[in-house]
Amino acid sequence: HQWSPVRSTQCYDRSERYLFWNEPLTIALLTLMSITISLTCLTAVLFLKNLETPLVQASGGKLNLFALFTLMLLCLSCCLYIGKPSNNLCMIQQVVYALCLNGCFSTFFIKSLEITLVTEFPRCAPTFLHWVTQRRAWLLVALCLLTECLFCFCYLHLGPDYLVSDYKSLPTEVLLVCNTESWFAFGLMHGYNGCLAFVCFLCTFMVQTSGKKYNIARGITFAILIYFIIWIFFIAIFATLKTVLRSVTQIGTILTTSLGILGTYYIPKCYIILLKPDLNTLDYFRNS
Numbered sequence: 515h516q517w518s519p520v521r522s523t524q525c526y527d528r529s530e531r532y533l534f535w536n537e538p539l540t541i542a543l544l545t546l547m548s549i550t551i552s553l554t555c556l557t558a559v560l561f562l563k564n565l566e567t568p569l570v571q572a573s574g575g576k577l578n579l580f581a582l583f584t585l586m587l588l589c590l591s592c593c594l595y596i597g598k599p600s601n602n603l604c605m606i607q608q609v610v611y612a613l614c615l616n617g618c619f620s621t622f623f624i625k626s627l628e629i630t631l632v633t634e635f636p637r638c639a640p641t642f643l644h645w646v647t648q649r650r651a652w653l654l655v656a657l658c659l660l661t662e663c664l665f666c667f668c669y670l671h672l673g674p675d676y677l678v679s680d681y682k683s684l685p686t687e688v689l690l691v692c693n694t695e696s697w698f699a700f701g702l703m704h705g706y707n708g709c710l711a712f713v714c715f716l717c718t719f720m721v722q723t724s725g726k727k728y729n730i731a732r733g734i735t736f737a738i739l740i741y742f743i744i745w746i747f748f749i750a751i752f753a754t755l756k757t758v759l760r761s762v763t764q765i766g767t768i769l770t771t772s773l774g775i776l777g778t779y780y781i782p783k784c785y786i787i788l789l790k791p792d793l794n795t796l797d798y799f800r801n802s
Contacts, residue, residue: 531687533596533761540596543765550772551589557780558582564787564794572799573730573783577621577651582780584617585772592768595761604675604692609666611768612703613659618775619710620658622734624651626717629731633721658710665703672699683757691760708745711738728786728799733779740774 533540561578564570570578591610594603628646631638644650673696680689694700715738718731748767752760786793 526686528681528686528688530598530690531684531758532598532690533758535596539762543592543762543769544596546769547589547592547765550769550776551586553776553781554582554586554589554772557776557784558586560784560787561780567787567794568796568799569728569783569786569794572728574621574625577624577655578780580655581618581621584614585775588614588618588768589772592765595765599677599690599692601677604677605670607692607764608675608700608703609669611764612666612707613662615707615771616659616662616710617655619707619714620655622714622737622779623658623710624654625730626714626734629721629734630717633731662703662706665706669696669699669703672696674699689757691757708742711741714738715742728793730799733782736778737775740778741771744770744774 558579561570561582565575565579574581588611591607591614594607594610624646628643631642631646635642646654673694675692675694678691678693680691683689714734718738719735721729721731744767748763751763
């Protein structure tokens with residue numbers, strides 16, 4: 515698998531090509547990752563300091579801290595796509611992405627169910643609200659994660675991503691890229707997160723509140739909408755691209771999804787905590 519210049523009888527060994535740590539594009543992505551992680555950590559600290567305030571409690575309380583922790587892990591997983599790939603790295607890339615995103619979406623799912631009970635089924639709300647609030651909410655989070663773990667196990671059993679040495683795409687280099695073996699298993703694993711997101715969207719996009727109340731549902735709606743838009747582009751590119759840019763696409767998807775969730779759901783709440791403390795009252799967030 516060597517290469518030779520045109521009209522030359524001498525052959526040369528191919529160099530390996532993957533996303534190097536010292537590339538300008540990689541440095542730019544790592545900088546963006548650092549910014550995203552910093553924003554996530556600062557948001558978590560702010561929410562922790564104001565944990566007992568009406569805003570944070572209405573947004574999910576301690577579930578917010580768990581969601582932000584999984585977002586931070588999701589951003590850190592970008593490092594799995596940089597450097598020389600291996601079969602083991604290829605296997606865990608999608609699993610880590612799916613599990614981290616599921617941790618965040620499971621908290622949105624619980625909050626969406628709570629919003630639906632309060633707004634659409636007020637008579638049933640007193641009976642069922644205890645299942646989506648307080649300690650039992652953590653059981654639902656664990657159930658969502660356990661279900662995702664089962665789909666991840668199916669993905670690893672049916673056909674995880676594996677390392678491919680591509681000698682055709684580049685004339686003088688061998689491209690090392692992770693290839694998808696089973697699109698069915700890939701679809702099962704990520705499709706479950708898509709279903710959770712779709713349920714969250716259905717539960718929140720029609721919710722209306724009076725002008726004197728904060729509409730928490732709107733933040734979830736926009737976060738999920740951004741997720742779907744990003745994934746439409748991701749699937750179209752990921753399924754056809756077989757270059758170093760495939761790793762760049764995955765990193766970009768992770769970071770834009772994280773920034774989308776931060777920007778639509780958490781940053782507006784940080785704005786109220788820091789700049790509009792007079793709105794952080796029980797009356798403003800009651801039944802929000």
